Amino acid sequence: QLQLQESGPGLVKPSETLSLTCTVSGGSISSSSDYWGWIRQPPGKGLEWIGSIFYSGNTYYNPSLKSRVTISVDTSKNQFSLKVSSVTAADTAVYYCARGWRSFDPWGQGTLVTVSS
Amino acid sequence: DIQMTQSPSSLSASVGDRVTITCRASQSIRNYLNWYQQKPGKAPKLLIHTASSLQSGVPSRFSGSGSGTDFTLTISSLQPEDFATYYCQQSYSPPWTFGQGTKVEVK
Numbered sequence: 001q002l003q004l005q006e007s008g009p010g011l012v013k014p015s016e017t018l019s020l021t022c023t024v025s026g027g028s029i030s031s032s033s034d035y036w037g038w039i040r041q042p043p044g045k046g047l048e049w050i051g052s053i054f055y056s057g058n059t060y061y062n063p064s065l066k067s068r069v070t071i072s073v074d075t076s077k078n079q080f081s082l083k084v085s086s087v088t089a090a091d092t093a094v095y096y097c098a099r100g101w102r103s104f105d106p107w108g109q110g111t112l113v114t115v116s117s
Numbered sequence: 118d119i120q121m122t123q124s125p126s127s128l129s130a131s132v133g134d135r136v137t138i139t140c141r142a143s144q145s146i147r148n149y150l151n152w153y154q155q156k157p158g159k160a161p162k163l164l165i166h167t168a169s170s171l172q173s174g175v176p177s178r179f180s181g182s183g184s185g186t187d188f189t190l191t192i193s194s195l196q197p198e199d200f201a202t203y204y205c206q207q208s209y210s211p212p213w214t215f216g217q218g219t220k221v222e223v224k
Contacts, residue, residue: 046204046215046216046217046218047153047161047204047206047215048215049211049212049213049214049215060211062211062212063118063212064118064212096160096161098160101208102149102151102166102208102213103151103163103166103206103208104151104153104161104163104206105162105163105172107160107161107162108160109159109160110160
């Protein structure tokens with residue numbers, strides 16, 4: 001059974017870079033020709049798609065975040081990663097990783113990242 | 118971006134009730150519409166994809182319908198484990214966008 005797990009710092013200072021990793025277990029990130037994505041949810045609010053990466057490395061970003069976001073994949077570690085630069089309080093959210101392109105399943109449990117000095 | 122609008126934002130219902138949630142897209146998205154269920158402190162779970170296809174393992178009391186701009190998620194007989202927030206998501210054109218959510222609460 002495929003499982004995803006986010007990891008990374010829970011607190012980031014304003015103007016710095018948020019970095020998260022998603023580790024995939026129960027299957028190979030490169031064997032299923034899947035897309036892998038990041039979605040975030042500010043506390044008490046709705047869901048926002050951040051971007052996705054194909055196992056080969058092709059990336060697709062939400063234009064609203066594109067200038068600050070980088071998603072990469074490390075097939076040797078069965079992981080993919082998210083970086084968001086120049087963060088502000090508006091980037092405080094639970095960040096989820098998930099498999100899929102048009103629909104997302106399964107999801108990781110999510111990790112709360114707070115932007116604060 | 119395609120805007121997704123759900124109604125109502127919240128509703129109160131009892132176990133056994135039939136519940137209907139509506140999602141409207143700002144333009145035609147054909148049948149590229151997904152539904153998710155989210156419980157407090159948990160990740161969303163895919164219930165229905167392409168408007169009406171039930172994801173594997175999801176109970177048959179959940180059903181989806183619609184095409185174009187108007188879509189519906191129906192729970193035929195609400196169960197205690199169904200009290201949650203439901204989100205629609207368009208998968209027609211990136212950036213993928215979600216509705217604001219509908220919270221199903223205990224009456």
